[in-house]
Amino acid sequence: SAVISQKPSRDICQRGTSLTIQCQVDSQVTMMFWYRQQPGQSLTLIATANQGSEATYESGFVIDKFPISRPNLTFSTLTVSNMSPEDSSIYLCSVEEGAYEQYFGPGTRLTVT
């Protein structure tokens, strides 16, 4: 399966600031996904990011808060904007290999103070 890396691995940010999370894959993939995992909870899909098109956001997530870029087939970024303590979570990117098979990066652990 693809090797996926994320940067940063963790960060502590001030309320009102923004953080951009990078996701790098070692092979070209069409479908990339961004998830949020709140402490002790399951995974919630934020958006699907395909190269060359606008990201598709799930209900409850908006582009102004979570802008996503997908400039090529191996890279994507997720920005968490105007952060509040409620944004403290693990943010995960994943890629699809084969029908519906998703492989995840190690995650970015965000704490907002």
Add this chain to the structure above:
Amino acid sequence: GENVEQHPSTLSVQEGDSAVIKCTYSDSASNYFPWYKQELGKGPQLIIDIRSNVGEKKDQRIAVTLNKTAKHFSLHITETQPEDSAVYFCATDSGGYQKVTFGTGTKLQVIP
């Protein structure tokens, strides 16, 4: 949308015993059923999956069974080891456009 229920939420077993985690889903059109293992501080790892054209799949000590009529599927881990301790998530394909919906997770503790 799809609803995936997972039980139990926590499970403690003695090393060497078997562990079983069960998920039920609502969408009869679901055809893909993966299981993920998430160790502390890591991203989820796909450990086994099954598609609706088979009823059971095994990979060494882990197996997944699927009952499409009853809309449930289960993860079976035999001869558990301390390194099996983790949170396990089931999932199903749902909502179209290549998405999957995750269960609520089961924290498995294997006691040496």
